[in-house]
Amino acid sequence: MRPWLILAAVLALAIVVAACAGHDWATPGDLWRAIGGDRDLRSRLLFDWRLPRVLAAACVGALLGLGGAIFQGVFRNPLAEPYLLGSAGGAALGATVALLVPLMLPQAVLLPILAFAGAWGATLLVLGIACVAGAVDAAGLLLAGVAVAAILGALRSFLMLALSDETVSLQIVLSWVLGGVQTPTWSTLGLLALITLGCVGLALLLASRLDVLGLGETMARAFGLDVTRFIAVAVLAGSVVVAAAVAFGGLVAFVGLAAPHIARWLVGPLHRALLPASALVGAIVVTLADAIARAALPPAEIPLGLVTAVAGGPFFILLLSRRLRS
Amino acid sequence: MTAIVANRLVVKRGEATLLDDLSLSFGATGSVALIGPNGAGKSTLLKVLAGLEAPNAGAVSVQGRALASMSAAERVRTIGFLPQHFEPHWDLAVRDLVRLGAERGGRPSGDAVEQALTRYELGALAGRRWSTLSGGENARVLLAMVLVADPAVLLADEPAAALDIRHRLDVVQALAERGRDRLSVVVVHDLDLAFRFFERVVVLVGGKVMADAPAAELLDDPRLDEAFGVRFERIRTPDGTILQASRTTA
16 A cells, blocks of 8 residues: 555645746645635636646656556566657657648647657557568567658658748757647646546556566466457557657657656556556656756746656666666 | 367478377376477477467367367366466566466455465465575466466476476476376476376377377386387386486497
8 A cells, every 4th residue: 555655645746846836936825726716817827827737747647657567568578668669750750740731720739639640550550560460479569660660750851851941940840859748728638637547447457468468478378368469459558548648748758668667666567556556657757857847947948858868867777776786 | 078189180380290190188187297309299289288379280179178169268267287488577476476377267366366375385475576486486386376276177388397306396296196186287308207106198209199008007118218219227116117218329
C-alpha cells in the first residue's frame, strides 16, 4: 500500500506546485480562491489557463508512462520506449503537415488529429510490415520500425524544405517536435482525462498477459498464450496510448523510457501494479517538467521535451548507477 | 485409459526431418523417460505433445480429444510443460511466479499457491526475487509454477540438466514420482537416473522410436548401445545398474 500512497501524494503535491508556478507565481491560497469561483481576473486566469494546462500535462505524462510500460513489457526490454515503432516519425510528419500545409480546419483542431493519425498510422504500418514479413516478434517489429521511421523522417524533411518560405517559419515545427502541452479548454481537458482513464483501463486488460509474456516465449506458449497475436494486440493498444500522448503533448522525450523504471523500483515488475504506477510516475514527471518549462525563463517558455531530457536525464543516470551498485 | 496418443507424427524444418512418422501412446498414469542422442527429436516430440508446435503431418490426441481442437485454457489445465531453459525477463518474486502459473492453470486460489510453495520448500523464499536464487532453488520454483495447477499430464524437457547431482536427483525423482497417480513424460539426459527412477524408457533416434520398453527390460538391450553409438558396460550394484560407456571403435 505504501508506494501507492506516496505516488498519489507526490502527484497531488506536484499538481499544486505546478499550478502555483509560472511567470506570475501564485500561492495555494490563490488557487483555492480560483477553484472556489472567485471572479477576480487573476483567479480566472489561474482557473481557465493555468489549471487546465497543469492537468493536461499530468494526463500526457500518465499516457507516456503507460505507453512506455506497455512497450517495455511487449519487447521484454527495459530500453524499449514508446516512440520505438515509428510513432514519433509519424506524429512529427502529421504535425508538419498541419503546421505548414494550409488546410480547411483551424490549426488547433488539425494539429492533434494529424499528430494522432501520424503516430498511430506509423505503428499500424510497422505492424502490417511485420505481419506480411511473418515476423511479428521483437526483432521483426524493431527492424520495420527503424525502416518506417527513416522513411517518415525523410518525408518530413522534404516537406519542411519544400513548404517553408519567409511566411512559414520552420521554428514552429521544431518547437512542436521538442514537445509542449497546449493549454486546453476545460471540455478538451475532460476529453483528455477520459482518454487517459480509458487507456489505463485498456492497459490493465493486457497486464496479466504481459506478465505471462515476460516469462519468455516458450513458457508463455506453454501457459496457453498465443504469443504472436498477443504481441500484435499489445502493440496496437500501446500505439493508441502513445498517439494520444503525442496528440496533446508533442514529442516529449525520455519520460516513457524512465517512468517504467522508476515505477518498477517502487512497486516491482508485475504489470498489474507496474502499469498504473508507471502512469502515476509519468504524470508526476511531466507535471513538474511543464512547470519548469513555464516558470524557468519567463516570459519565454522552454520546450517541454528539452526540460524532460535535460532534467530527467541526469536524474535517471543517478538512479540507475545507484541501483546498479546496490 | 490412455492419456496421450501420438499418431504418425512428422515434423520437418527445411530439409531436416525432426520427427519421422513417429507413433507413441501413454497411459493415464506412469513415469516415462525419453532418452536418445543429441538431435534425436526428444525436445521436438515433447513440444508437439504439449501443443507448442504443430506437426507437418500426423496428430496428437489427449484424453480422447484432438489436441489441435482444444482451447488454450483447456490445454494448459491438462498439460503441464517444463522447458529445458527458463529465465524470466523481469525479476519477479517467487510467489508471483507461482501465482502466474496457478492463474494460467485455472487454479488462481491463494491456497493452491501456498500449498505449492510449501510442497517445493519455497515457503521461506516466497518473497525473494528470481535473480537472488540458486540454480536448485530456480528449478524448484519452475516445478512449483507448472505443477501448482496439478495438470493430469506433465511433459518435462529435463529441467535439471545444469544442476549439481544432488539437486538433479531431487528434481528427476520428483518428476518420476508424479507418475504414480499422473502421467509424467520426461526427457532425461543422465541414463542412470532414467533407468533407476522411471518405469518405462523410450529411446528416440533420428526422429523415430528405436526402442520402447519397461526400464528393467531395456537396460540389457543391445539397441541401447546402438542408439548412442557406444559400448555400455553394465555394472551391477546393490542400488541398481550403472551404465559405463566406452567408444565402440578404437
